[in-house]
Amino acid sequence: MKARRWAAxxxxxxxxxxxxxxxxxxxxxxxxxxxxxxxxxxLIVLILLGALVWYRHERRDEDR
Known part of the structure; x- marks a missing residue:
């Protein structure tokens, strides 16, 4: 499992x-x-991926 995460x-x-x-x-x-x-x-993909990471990070903090 750890190797798979590292590869990803x-x-x-x-x-x-x-x-x-x-x-x-x-x-x-x-x-x-x-x-x-x-x-x-x-450029559009980079902006969308950045927004997705930001959104997931914000949601992860609320789940704790």
Missing amino acids: NLAWTVAGILIYFLCIDTFGGYPSVHSETLNLIA
Whole structure:
């Protein structure tokens, strides 16, 4: 169980780093793969994930 949680945390960290690099336009400048659209989508996903983490953290404190 502990290894599974560790693997999930690692996967979330890697996904977060990838989304961060997309948001700062690291992979920008490739119009053939619609990089500007991908950057906008990544920014929206990053904001939504941040809001989800904040909401879950607030709810967890109330449950105690």
